[in-house]
Amino acid sequence: MNSIEDRLIKIFNTLLNAFGKRHWWPGDSPLEIIVGAVLTQNTSWKNVEKAINNLKRENLLTIDALYCSDLERLSSVIKPSGFFNIKAIRLKNLIKVLYEKYNASIENLKEIETDDLRKVLLGINGIGKETADSILLYALNKPVFVVDAYTKRLIKHHIPPLIADRPISGDSYDIIQRFFMEHLPLDVYIYNEFHALLVYLGQKYCKKSPDCEHCPIKGI
DNA sequence: CACCAGGCAAGTA
């Protein structure tokens, strides 16, 4: 009775019990979530919020406006989120696909089969696995498990060795994602809440001086 | 002052 399935669900329930629902992803619309997913690449959410507020104030948070805005203006508006030159290009690349291939309709995107849509997103320069999966899960409600640095940390350090066959390193995204999805129900709610809880856990307990003693999932 | 944050792509070995 100590299967991986049991342990994962126990970790999930323990985190949910300790922290409560995280209500991810913060954002008023699917488009805001999509834009936020790009802006938050290697960037604190606090800075992303400033950039998103700027976009709202400038009436740039629509597919049409983003598509039409010139690159220099866009990069200056999103400046607080850092990497603004490259992120402006990445947003443009993404919006261009939405606008030209999907009729500027996020509803059209939802019609596409998840695996195909993931490939489309990954084909866009600037959209990697984590950003693509965040969009799929949090903006489009597709059952895809999002893996981030905190998730890797959990696998690597906190619960050794959940994945015994190979060392966790740089390019283990797919392995870790498959691990979670094979041992959890294919469920949007669980994937949504689990990832958000892991981020919260990481931010609270796994900083520079980790507080493993008071970590709620110690020993699970 | 250094270091990091809800990554990614391009280059190198």
Next chain:
DNA sequence: TACTTGCATGGT
């Protein structure tokens, strides 16, 4: 396949 580096602001 597995590292390394550039990208940049704002908070600790």
